[in-house]
Amino acid sequence: MSESYRQWETWGAQLVPLDFAHCSTEEAEKVLHRCSIIYLEGGNPSYLAYALKESGCVPLIRAIVKAGNILCFGSSAGSMVIGKSLWPAWFAKGRFAPRRGEASYEGLGFVGEVIVPHPTRGQERVIKALRPFDRRLRPLRDGEIYAVGERSYSAVPRRLRGSRPSQ
Template identity: 35%
Template sequence: MGFTQVGFIDIEYDNLQLLEQCQIIYINGGNPFYLLYQMKKSRTDIILRDFACRGNMIIGVSAGAVVLGPNIEIVHYFTPEMNSIKLRDFKALGLTNKIIFPHYDREDLFLNSEGKSIEDRLQEYESLHNCMITRLKNNQFLISEYLIE
């Protein structure tokens, strides 16, 4: 893709001023609860907001995409057991208004004791919360503009 330099920054331990030198930030997947918690604790959320305001690109994959949206409540709905840190505030970065559901094609990741499919549960969630979920399969992506100026 023409990148001449790639660096890895751990927001829990590394100097976050390094993020300000980046042209593109790629946020990897993992546990969305832990990721969001660490982003807020380290103030990476503020750095990312400023980064976006300057017109820079942020790429989120899996949990990294979910935390860019308004909240991570959909994660709690599907996998509350992932919230091992007992996060209570599910408000995310709000850089986009898209609520992302990654791995839409992976029923094996989201088994349900009632035998409901991912789609059945997403429709149920949308109805209960009067919202629209953006479903992304593992081979799909979404390009979205920021909500901030």
């Protein structure tokens, strides 16, 4: 079990891990309709996007999120997948490039920006340089949360780590 799962449990969350690569759409639908949060964990962003798309669950997740019945967010690769593109994965020197048969660099598009988790100084310079060309890049530094509301985007320092969220 990952550190993030243990953290959620300390906050009193009841977790139902769901491996999209190895479950049917029907199985996922039963689980997702009982949940209030979908949390996509880190790893390889190309594989995560591929597994979600191959499972056939993306339209289901989109519909549930759009209806406002559930929150969907992720950390690291999970946050990247929620964005419109995974192309910043090339910053990792091909480590996370799509393998033969896997999805392209297309994200799920739940948010209109391209999330760049754990940006290095060099990556931040590239992000800054690309802004005039209307690249919607959003650096997500360690310890930050990127919240998306109906009309608002914000990066908020995460100061509550290890504490229980307020009710």
